[in-house]
Amino acid sequence: MRAHGLRYAAGMTPFDFIHGLQWDDLPAPVRAQAKRCLLDLIGVAAGGLATDMSRIIRDHAAEDFPGSTPILFDNRTSAPATAAMAMATSIDSLDGHDGYNPAKGHIGCPLLPALLIFGQQARISGEGFLTALVMGYEFGARTAEAQHGTCPDYHTSGSWGAVTAAAAGARLLGLDVGQTRHALGIAEYHGPRSQMMRCIDWPTMVKDGAGWGAMSGVSAVQLARRGFTGAPAITVEQAPEYWTGLGTDWRILQQYFKPDPVCRWAQAPIEGVLALRRAHGLCAADVDHIEVDSFHEATRLATSRPETTEEAQYSTTFPCAVAMVRGGLAPADLDRAALRDPEILRLSEGLIMAEEAKANAAFPGTRLARVRLVLRDGRVLESDWMRPRWDAEDPPSDAELVNKFHALADPVLGRDRAEAIASVIDRLEEAPLTALTEHLFRAP
Known part of the structure; x- marks a missing residue:
């Protein structure tokens, strides 16, 4: 592969953005939105723990794929890729997480496990974690738009989410540009091209493919770091019209939140x-x-x-x-x-x-x-023509999102632990990531 990807509008490539974005580059509303998305994802993950879907996937990861990577809200561990699969599937088990209308899906669900797993490995700061999270939302939004714009079938979030998770891992583990391109290519090639409408017609635990997307993305990073090669990611390198506005047009601000845990x-x-x-x-x-x-x-x-x-x-x-x-x-x-x-x-x-x-x-x-x-x-x-509540154009207040978080998390984690998680997220840029993960990587 060449040393650099294609050049886009302002000279910024996706690879520049993956590795170059800094906390100081983020406007205050973007920083605040990163924390809102993080709190919401964790609340939904906690709320989903009681589902059979979450229980089965966590048992599968812990029992069938031994390793030392902690599983979200569990006392057990697994291999990194399957720990990621369990985390994303637990979030996906309760359909209440944030989303992006043009993606027809959810960026944060396959992204967050890669951030937590590789962030813990790299011992990053809370500031570094939040910056990587913003990068992931911006990267994931454009990857999703590119896939939907160039592929005739409607695939689940896990398909383009695999590439998003790989971008996050490449940043956090410090892969070079060549390794990063291979990681993205491996993830896109092996990501779950699962047909979304198939699960709409036959609703089951496969849902939005997020678990397999996270697993594919994490595996791709581990492979690329070892020298495994992959074909260039088409969504990243052959669809330049979808990669404008990096660092200026913040897609994370265009996420919707869900008041109800349904599609x-x-x-x-x-x-x-x-x-x-x-x-x-x-x-x-x-x-x-x-x-x-x-x-x-x-x-x-x-x-x-x-x-x-x-x-x-x-x-x-x-x-x-x-x-x-x-x-x-x-x-x-x-x-x-x-x-x-x-x-x-x-x-x-x-x-x-x-x-x-x-x-x-x-x-x-x-x-x-x-x-x-x-x-x-x-x-x-x-009625009039109705839109869902909490669209990007009419988002929930901070208080409404906090109330949603506690409604989901408190019955599972207890009020004190839920309060501690919310408090850490509120000041995460001033703390190490371990200040958060110590609350996440153990059972209720």
């Missing part, structure tokens, strides 16, 4: 149900059935009688029914006893989905839905 595509319909419920003082018994107009992909979230939390999270009908019955959603509303609630199932199975051209035209930049409640007294109530 983002279902969240505009949920908002429509809740808005009508509040405005008219309704309860579920008032409603004969629900109708939703939205974009094609949202209509494919069609599991109306879920048997697992994965099926409930990748559904439009079931979360809308939960929202109508319970006035909101929490992880407990999407698992076990809630899956058998007769009133929720009545509304879920009766919900009518329709594809709407207006919503199709707006996707993926905006996820629109319009809701009608057909009442038992014959009235029909219709």
